[in-house]
Amino acid sequence: MSPDELGRLQMKDQSLSSWFDKAKSQITDSRERGPQFRVKNGILWQVKEEQGRDVKQLAVLQPLRDKVMKVGHDCIMSGHQGIKNTYDRITR
DSSP states (O other), X not given: OOHHHHHHHHHHOGGGHHHHHHHHHTOOOTTOOXXXXXXXXXXXXXXXXXTTEEEEEXXXXXXXXXXXXXXXXXXXXXXXXXXXXXXXXXXO
């Protein structure tokens, strides 16, 4: 999937619409905690602070979320390390 196609599909995904709204509003209240949302080169990212540094995570389309979880959980290299470790590995 090309970056342009990914960006177009993200824009059509209703589950990401509120994140696009937050990215467009660009509210930069330093007191606000939690993830921020940014669009860079047409692609939506969630940006959060983790251990003192900004970490960018791709906003995954609703139809692909199960596939991402399956790859992160069922891959022979992933093993079965519990819910928290699987979640941490996928979000990295």
